[in-house]
Amino acid sequence: AQKVTQAQTEISVVEKEDVTLDCVYETRDTTYYLFWYKQPPSGELVFLIRRNSFDEQNEISGRYSWNFQKSTSSFNFTITASQVVDSAVYFCALRRYNDYKLSFGAGTTVTVRA
């Protein structure tokens, strides 16, 4: 069975601070996909990144960066120089290679104060 754990329920920071969101996953599969989604107060889940299990290269995209470590089953997400617009719930998700459904973590609520 797949399981995604986001141990941080809520994080509150002041604008311009960096924020790192933890995601730990469990799967017996050797091939799988990991995702991060953002859910602002409007409710729509916004796709941020997808990472394949065979690609451990970390990535930076603007103020966002991701750290994928297969050895520790972690896929962490960092927002650099946070802004108020980053306030949202962030979800980590896992999908098996031959499956369709996403298994989501419980989410981490990020609040960025001006």
Added chain:
Amino acid sequence: DTGVSQDPRHKITKRGQNVTFRCDPISEHNRLYWYRQTLGQGPEFLTYFQNEAQLEKSRLLSDRFSAERPKGSFSTLEIQRTEQGDSAMYLCASSSLWTAEADTQYFGPGTRLTVL
């Protein structure tokens, strides 16, 4: 490109009534998914369509729930004899196997159901 759209955005109903939600996926996306999200939780998978065929249903989808995608385009999710426990956000997503981001799911804004 138009994103996934859902209608209505909000629905308030009385216990025992039937409700129907609609989802319009991104055009040319052949895969469509329904998820349910309760307060403070991540979305949970309900069902999945590839074109018009419903290929998987979660155990969460009781007999009161039915989903269709008659022409392989839009989909409807119907809940019969609603219960207070059905109150949740119902999210629709679509994906395409034939794009560079193979099979990444893109979500709509959701339908928030409140059962009184």
